Amino acid sequence: MRRHRTRSIRARVLALVLGAAMVLWAGAATFTWVNARHELDELLDAHLAQSAALLVAQQLPEFEEHQGIDAPVLHRYAPRVAFQVFHEGRLAVRSVNAPMAPMLDPAAAGKNEFRSVRIDHDAWRVFATRGAASDVLVLVAEKLDARADILTAVLRSTLGPSLILLPLLGLALWWSVRRGLKPIDDIGRALAARPAGDFSAIDRHDAPAELTPMLDALDSLFERMAALLETERRFTADAAHELRTPLSAIRAQAQVALAESDPELRQRALSATVQGCDRAARLMDQLLALSRLDAQASSAGQLVKFAPLVRDVVAALAPGALDKQQDLRFESAVGERALRGDAQLLSVLVRNIAGNAVRYAPRGATILVGLALAADPDRLMLTVENSGDMPGPEALARLGDRFYRVLGTDEPGSGLGLSIVRRIAQLHGASVEFAQSARLGGLQVTVNFPATP
Amino acid sequence: MRILLAEDDALLGDGLRAGLRQQGFQVDWVRTGDAAERELRAQPYAAAVLDLGLPVMDGMDVLAAVRRAGVRLPVLVLTARDAVPDRVRGLNGGADDYVVKPVDLDELAARLRALVRRSHGVAQESLRVGELELDPAARSVTHQGRPVMLAAREFDLLHALMLNAGRVMTREQLEQHLYSWGQEVESNAIEVHVHHLRRKLGTDVIRTIRGIGYTVGQQRP
Numbered sequence: 001m002r003r004h005r006t007r008s009i010r011a012r013v014l015a016l017v018l019g020a021a022m023v024l025w026a027g028a029a030t031f032t033w034v035n036a037r038h039e040l041d042e043l044l045d046a047h048l049a050q051s052a053a054l055l056v057a058q059q060l061p062e063f064e065e066h067q068g069i070d071a072p073v074l075h076r077y078a079p080r081v082a083f084q085v086f087h088e089g090r091l092a093v094r095s096v097n098a099p100m101a102p103m104l105d106p107a108a109a110g111k112n113e114f115r116s117v118r119i120d121h122d123a124w125r126v127f128a129t130r131g132a133a134s135d136v137l138v139l140v141a142e143k144l145d146a147r148a149d150i151l152t153a154v155l156r157s158t159l160g161p162s163l164i165l166l167p168l169l170g171l172a173l174w175w176s177v178r179r180g181l182k183p184i185d186d187i188g189r190a191l192a193a194r195p196a197g198d199f200s201a202i203d204r205h206d207a208p209a210e211l212t213p214m215l216d217a218l219d220s221l222f223e224r225m226a227a228l229l230e231t232e233r234r235f236t237a238d239a240a241h242e243l244r245t246p247l248s249a250i251r252a253q254a255q256v257a258l259a260e261s262d263p264e265l266r267q268r269a270l271s272a273t274v275q276g277c278d279r280a281a282r283l284m285d286q287l288l289a290l291s292r293l294d295a296q297a298s299s300a301g302q303l304v305k306f307a308p309l310v311r312d313v314v315a316a317l318a319p320g321a322l323d324k325q326q327d328l329r330f331e332s333a334v335g336e337r338a339l340r341g342d343a344q345l346l347s348v349l350v351r352n353i354a355g356n357a358v359r360y361a362p363r364g365a366t367i368l369v370g371l372a373l374a375a376d377p378d379r380l381m382l383t384v385e386n387s388g389d390m391p392g393p394e395a396l397a398r399l400g401d402r403f404y405r406v407l408g409t410d411e412p413g414s415g416l417g418l419s420i421v422r423r424i425a426q427l428h429g430a431s432v433e434f435a436q437s438a439r440l441g442g443l444q445v446t447v448n449f450p451a452t453p
Numbered sequence: 454m455r456i457l458l459a460e461d462d463a464l465l466g467d468g469l470r471a472g473l474r475q476q477g478f479q480v481d482w483v484r485t486g487d488a489a490e491r492e493l494r495a496q497p498y499a500a501a502v503l504d505l506g507l508p509v510m511d512g513m514d515v516l517a518a519v520r521r522a523g524v525r526l527p528v529l530v531l532t533a534r535d536a537v538p539d540r541v542r543g544l545n546g547g548a549d550d551y552v553v554k555p556v557d558l559d560e561l562a563a564r565l566r567a568l569v570r571r572s573h574g575v576a577q578e579s580l581r582v583g584e585l586e587l588d589p590a591a592r593s594v595t596h597q598g599r600p601v602m603l604a605a606r607e608f609d610l611l612h613a614l615m616l617n618a619g620r621v622m623t624r625e626q627l628e629q630h631l632y633s634w635g636q637e638v639e640s641n642a643i644e645v646h647v648h649h650l651r652r653k654l655g656t657d658v659i660r661t662i663r664g665i666g667y668t669v670g671q672q673r674p
Contacts, residue, residue: 252468
């Protein structure tokens with residue numbers, strides 16, 4: 001279960017689209033409102049003006065005395081419209097709903113003028129005009145809340161449907177985004193349903209184009225994992241296979257010991273059994289070391305003084321060399337020079353190479369372990385060479401292959417030592433070379449480390 | 454019975470040789486494929502134990518070479534390659550048995566004995582010629598129902614003769630069956646052993662064919 005809220009493409013798209021739609025709609029609504037109001041004002045103002053003009057055109061002599069002519073209510077809006085006609089400053093005609101006092105100050109009113117005023121708590125729009133022939137002032141007014149009502153009605157008719165449409169729009173958008181992003185869901189489900197070891201390429205049948213880079217990367221990842229797993233399987237199978245012979249040897253010797261009556265022969269068989277167990281244990285250690293090295297991507301970045309490290313390893317191997325009357329020597333020309341890497345791994349590397357030399361060189365052989373600096377490219381070289389026989393060119397090419405051991409060797413060994421050396425060298429950016437020693441005639445192993453400044 | 458052991462691993466080869474010797478076999482041990490091929494073609498062995506992962510020449514190649522050369526002895530392949538295709542390939546390639554390491558020594562010896570007696574056309578483990586009964590596994594002999602004590606070489610000689618019952622075996626053949634390399638053979642060793650056997654079993658069990666060799670049992674037509 002995901003604890004954190006993942007950013008959903010769907011939610012984001014939906015939010016963006018709906019947000020944009022709402023902003024646009026609000027803009028449109030505002031525009032409609034302002035525009036409709038403006039147009040309405042113009043229309044109704046024109047209507048006022050026209051009414052006034054009609055009144056002016058009436059016969060004036062009939063206005064001699066004050067008469068409260070009640071203009072008939074001709075329209076349902078009529079109570080909201082009022083007019084006053086002044087003749088020589090005196091009220092001549094007015095509509096029923098018009099006050100007695102002039103709605104506008106006559107002195108202040110211009111020729112044709114619109115004014116918004118307050119009369120008895122109501123807001124009115126008043127139009128004043130004077131007659132051209134005689135001193136006639138006509139005031140036509142309209143209650144402003146009439147206009148507001150009309151505006152509301154207009155807006156309701158234009159924007160009302162939108163209000164209903166908006167949720168529908170939202171629903172439609174949600175559904176289409178959902179549908180649109182369904183391929184992503186499908187791919188997600190298909191990947192989740194994959195069994196653990198399945199590294200086949202992803203089915204691109206319904207995949208959207210936007211996902212192509214990601215799917216390509218996934219396919220490439222699967223390929224790499226399949227290759228890695230295959231190497232692992234092969235290694236495990238090789239290792240299991242390699243253990244059969246040592247185990248068989250242990251078993252055979254133990255059975256011989258069980259059946260042997262001669263005490264000397266029995267002793268011999270029992271020590272051979274122990275020898276076999278040691279060999280198997282060493283093989284297991286090498287296998288574990290190698291599998292751990294395989295998993296490692298790079299070595300730690302300590303600064304390691306190499307000469308003291310090599311000296312320690314050679315010192316540890318010296319007793320074994322003495323047993324075989326071998327002449328084991330160490331020469332260093334690198335002083336305090338350090339390498340960047342893992343001290344423990346470097347120790348294993350030196351021990352494997354030098355240990356091999358001690359083990360496989362004949363009795364009385366000379367073994368030289370040397371450290372030197374070289375230029376072009378800048379490097380630190382570890383050289384281990386011995387006198388004695390050289391392996392043939394075919395064997396030379398296969399040194400360092402896993403489990404490969406040069407034939408004719410009676411010495412116990414797992415065949416993994418040089419694989420481990422190769423891997424450690426690789427982790428440190430170093431190369432391993434095998435050649436014939438110019439000085440001693442036997443095998444020469446050189447490890448070239450990049451020199452640290 | 455003399456068998457050839459082809460195994461490159463020092464510890465295992467040593468263990469197998471000692472163990473098979475304990476079981477009464479004479480064992481010649483080679484450590485490379487070319488030596489195995491050479492010896493199988495040159496010497497008469499009752500059977501061979503062949504490891505497949507041999508240096509110089511792979512066990513399967515050795516097998517193919519000796520079968521092509523007409524060597525018919527039974528071969529038991531002893532190997533770490535345990536996959537079914539490997540087994541099938543081994544058996545199809547001319548092996549008579551295919552055993553995966555690690556192997557029990559008793560089982561190995563029993564399988565070898567079974568292979569050897571089959572190659573002589575014998576069905577039962579115990580060999581019977583007339584009133585003489587020989588059990589190779591137990592290394593015991595009974596004559597007319599009574600157990601007979603025999604020295605190791607005498608047993609081996611009688612075993613060889615009984616495996617080839619009805620056929621005449623020359624002195625050289627018997628020597629080769631009985632002795633592995635590096636063992637000194639007295640020129641009259643066979644005669645001495647036959648003489649001892651006759652003393653213990655009676656004179657009419659082993660017949661001398663003058664100028665040729667010895668035989669037991671009825672002559673085959």
